[in-house]
Amino acid sequence: MSDHKYAAPAPNAETEVFWTAAKQGKFLIKRCKECKEPHYFPRALCPFCLGDTDWEESSGEGVIYTYTITRRSPTGPFSLGYVTLKEGPTIYTNFVDCDFDKLKIGARVKVVFKETEGEAPLPLFALADV
Amino acid sequence: MTGIDILELLGENVTIRGRAYIAGIYEHPTRHAPDKSTAQLHAEVARGALADAGLTIRDVDAYFCSGDAQGALNSLVMADYLGLNKLKHFDSTDVGGSSYIAHVGHAAEAIAAGKCSVALITLAGRPRTETPQARPVGPETAFEGALRGVAANTYAMCAMRHMYEYGTTSEQLAWVKVAASHHAQYNEHAFLRKVVTVEDVVNSPMVSDPLHRDDCCVVTDGGGAVIVTTPEIAKSLKRPLVRVIGHGESQKGQNGGKDIDLTHSGAVRSGPAAFSEAGVTHQDIKYVSIYDSFTITVLMQLEDLGFCKKGEGGKFVSDGNLISGVGKLPFNTDGGGMCNNHPINRGGITKVIEAVRQLRGEAHPKVQVANCNIALVHGTGGSLGVRHGSATCVLERA
Numbered sequence: 001m002s003d004h005k006y007a008a009p010a011p012n013a014e015t016e017v018f019w020t021a022a023k024q025g026k027f028l029i030k031r032c033k034e035c036k037e038p039h040y041f042p043r044a045l046c047p048f049c050l051g052d053t054d055w056e057e058s059s060g061e062g063v064i065y066t067y068t069i070t071r072r073s074p075t076g077p078f079s080l081g082y083v084t085l086k087e088g089p090t091i092y093t094n095f096v097d098c099d100f101d102k103l104k105i106g107a108r109v110k111v112v113f114k115e116t117e118g119e120a121p122l123p124l125f126a127l128a129d130v
Numbered sequence: 131m132t133g134i135d136i137l138e139l140l141g142e143n144v145t146i147r148g149r150a151y152i153a154g155i156y157e158h159p160t161r162h163a164p165d166k167s168t169a170q171l172h173a174e175v176a177r178g179a180l181a182d183a184g185l186t187i188r189d190v191d192a193y194f195c196s197g198d199a200q201g202a203l204n205s206l207v208m209a210d211y212l213g214l215n216k217l218k219h220f221d222s223t224d225v226g227g228s229s230y231i232a233h234v235g236h237a238a239e240a241i242a243a244g245k246c247s248v249a250l251i252t253l254a255g256r257p258r259t260e261t262p263q264a265r266p267v268g269p270e271t272a273f274e275g276a277l278r279g280v281a282a283n284t285y286a287m288c289a290m291r292h293m294y295e296y297g298t299t300s301e302q303l304a305w306v307k308v309a310a311s312h313h314a315q316y317n318e319h320a321f322l323r324k325v326v327t328v329e330d331v332v333n334s335p336m337v338s339d340p341l342h343r344d345d346c347c348v349v350t351d352g353g354g355a356v357i358v359t360t361p362e363i364a365k366s367l368k369r370p371l372v373r374v375i376g377h378g379e380s381q382k383g384q385n386g387g388k389d390i391d392l393t394h395s396g397a398v399r400s401g402p403a404a405f406s407e408a409g410v411t412h413q414d415i416k417y418v419s420i421y422d423s424f425t426i427t428v429l430m431q432l433e434d435l436g437f438c439k440k441g442e443g444g445k446f447v448s449d450g451n452l453i454s455g456v457g458k459l460p461f462n463t464d465g466g467g468m469c470n471n472h473p474i475n476r477g478g479i480t481k482v483i484e485a486v487r488q489l490r491g492e493a494h495p496k497v498q499v500a501n502c503n504i505a506l507v508h509g510t511g512g513s514l515g516v517r518h519g520s521a522t523c524v525l526e527r528a
Binding site: 006007008009010011012014015019037038039040041043046047048065066067068069070071072073075078080081082084085088089090091092093094105116122 | 267269270271272273274275276277278279280282283284286287288289290291294335336337338339340341384385386387388390392516
């Protein structure tokens with residue numbers, strides 16, 4: 001397993017709440033006050049109707065929509081993919097802390113926070129049933 | 131009622147169909163250029179395309195470039211570098227490798243509207259020689275920048291899902307590369323000229339599951355340029371006449387995470403728009419230039435453009451169906467991005483260039499399609515698996 005340290009995310013005024021919550025182990029998504037649709041990555045205005053949005057804590061649970069294993073990289077093998085969260089949005093992520101050979105579309109995953117070179121950790125996903 | 135509705139009621143022709151011609155093309159022969167600058171390559175391809183058309187730099191009144199043109203305010207810097215001093219129209223639309231196919235459409239629009247008369251489109255770069263410019267920070271960067279998504283692995287995610295949904299196989303994907311290699315053997319400038327087999331492709335090293343090394347395009351230095359002009363100017367020149375008869379564009383992204391669908395591309399919208407404007411059907415298309423960053427890119431685009439049913443792309447590309455003189459839909463007869471050239475990781479301009487060669491009857495005799503009167507050019511830029519732009523043009527020998 002690679003001990004790759006992720007590049008520091010750069011919070012801004014729009015996303016600072018997300019990264020502060022991540023430091024406390026909470027994974028936030030956003031939901032529109034108007035059309036009630038959840039979305040990711042988080043925006044101040046809803047990408048479906050431009051309504052105002054609220055933060056909401058995600059269960060951090062989901063299933064793999066797709067994945068790939070990059071065999072060679074300067075940081076060693078790693079897995080990139082998409083997870084469909086229980087709350088609805090499908091998000092672009094890495095799969096970590098798991099045997100890559102066990103990854104498959106439809107497998108259950110849960111959020112894990114990985115240290116970065118910055119202050120806030122990055123929410124990524126690991127297989128739930130291991 | 132919109133302005134366009136009113137124009138249509140009045141019987142005004144608001145299409146670009148046949149109102150702009152591609153009068154000049156040039157693909158730089160280099161595939162590795164440590165001895166040249168990127169700006170110099172832009173100038174060399176501009177000179178080549180103007181010479182092909184029989185025009186000079188003083189005739190140019192519109193300039194199109196994209197992210198490969200280096201520097202801030204790149205269209206202004208490049209225009210000034212090239213000595214363009216009477217531009218009436220410029221456009222630095224950047225939708226990755228599909229930009230130059232979009233540019234042909236944009237140039238045709240501007241020419242049809244009377245905004246300009248000679249449009250120059252250039253692409254050049256040297257990814258074999260120098261590290262491409264750093265990607266500027268955007269709203270997605272904090273959430274995606276650290277994930278290590280690059281071209282191969284983001285397209286691989288699409289291939290994985292396509293295999294899951296439709297049972298597509300690595301052997302079927304490999305046929306795309308096999309077909310390109312059959313064409314590249316005749317191209318003296320092609321980066322890879324060796325004919326490969328399905329076995330060669332599936333036995334090449336795995337890069338990012340399920341894509342092997344030979345499912346990926348080449349990385350080359352080089353460039354290309356295209357001249358788009360008015361019917362009157364084109365007819366005054368000595369080159370065979372090729373006109374733009376249809377164009378469509380679209381974009382696709384993550385849509386806030388809603389209804390993510392990595393097995394369809396923006397071609398599902400750009401294709402029908404281009405076919406409709408051109409007034410042609412799939413049976414009319416004699417040759418296609420299809421963006422081939424990866425084998426999966428070709429397969430998905432052919433499905434989305436309607437050359438076969440969704441999910442049947444694997445079967446469609448198999449058994450040499452894309453090989454000129456063998457199959458039903460000859461594609462990328464220069465060897466494409468798979469084998470010939472993918473300058474600065476952007477294959478759009480070479481797609482336009484080979485389609486024009488085919489329509490002029492100037493492709494290599496071993497790959498020239500008989501009676502090639504209508505061709506389709508399609509590109510995907512950015513990443514199929516993250517967010518991308520699609521552009522389609524239909525071209526016709528006049």
